[in-house]
Amino acid sequence: MLRIIPMASFVRPSLSTSTLSSSSSAVPRLASHNDSRRKITFFHLATVSPQTQLSTLKSSKFSRGVEVTIAARATGNVAQETEEDTLDWIQQDKRRMLHVVYRVGDMDRTIKFYTECLGMKLLRKRDIPEERYTNAFLGYGPEDSHFVIELTYNYGVDKYDIGAGFGHFGIAVEDVTKTVDLIKAKGGKVTREPGPVKGGKTVIAFIEDPDGYKFELLERGPTPEPLCQVMLRVGDLQRSIEFYKKALGMELLRLRDNPEYKYTIAMLGYGPEDKSAVMELTYNYGVTEYDKGNAYAQIAIGTDDVYKTAEVIKRNGGKITREPGPLPGINTKITACLDPDGWKLVFVDNIDFLKELE
DSSP: OOOOOOOOOOOOOOSSOOOOOOOOOOOOOOOOTTHHHHHHTTOOOOOOOHHHHHHTOOOHHHHHHHHHHHHHHHHTOGGGSOHHHHHHHHHHSOOEEEEEEEEOSOHHHHHHHHHHTSOOEEEEEEEETTTTEEEEEEESSOTTTSOEEEEEEETTOOOOOOTTTEEEEEEEESOHHHHHHHHHHTTOEEEEEEEEOTTSOOEEEEEEOTTOOEEEEEEOSOOSOSEEEEEEEOSOHHHHHHHHHHTTOOEEEEEEEETTTTEEEEEEESSOTTTSOEEEEEEETTOOOOOOOSSEEEEEEEESOHHHHHHHHHHTTOEEEEEEEEOTTTOOEEEEEEOTTOOEEEEEEHHHHHHHTO
């Protein structure tokens, strides 16, 4: 059974709140039994040969870059590849945020809240009794085209420490006030009533789910990706921006400094904010480290080549926590890494992922 740490009281302002703390603490390793197994076993996919991958390439320059990568991988001489090849490849790699993974204390209670109050659909659910955990996938559309939530329930663990580093998830809704009224009627907790964001016009509200995870409701018109943000706090924003751009291939969509409330945010992603899920990285003035707790786990991202992805991450200072390759027994090609602040990301082969969903 997992040792439960009391939840931190630190609260960081999002786009709307004003309370800041300059305190910081050491960042612990995420703690949970069978953690590595649980966070990667949802990629049950088939392997694809390099020849099959090469046959789908449309750019001759891109093809040359991947051919060099495969040759270097076979000979161990990765230095053959030029920086130009790397930049060209990462710009053409078909990347998309697939899942955000975190732990909950009561699976049925959380599913009920997300479906009845937030309008999500239960996409699939599976129980792994031999490993003593259950997974559930929820979202606003099918997994092959939408960013979704993967919930994990570990048998016998009913509470987790969310920590001070995790911020919130963002959900775009057409009517924030109506959504808040529904959540209140269902007994949900509203921590910020509907109203314009400070310094702007967008109507927002903040709520908490039964486990204490915060959700920002943003009023927008119809969007193909209602689950639109994951906000994490970082200790050096410029360092994080460079890593997410160069190592992860994301685009810096916008940057906003708010000196009145002593924080800066950066929005990064693989597409525009109104059409795709994005990362909201927040830097609080003077705070360089955060307690990450043991509740939030990771984000999964699709890629055309996990081997190449790992090489690019290493070159840009990322820490690889699982070397690229197929998982034993199921041949799923993945790689995992930590960003400069210790937030975990898992990359999964795009073709393998689609085969899992067939």
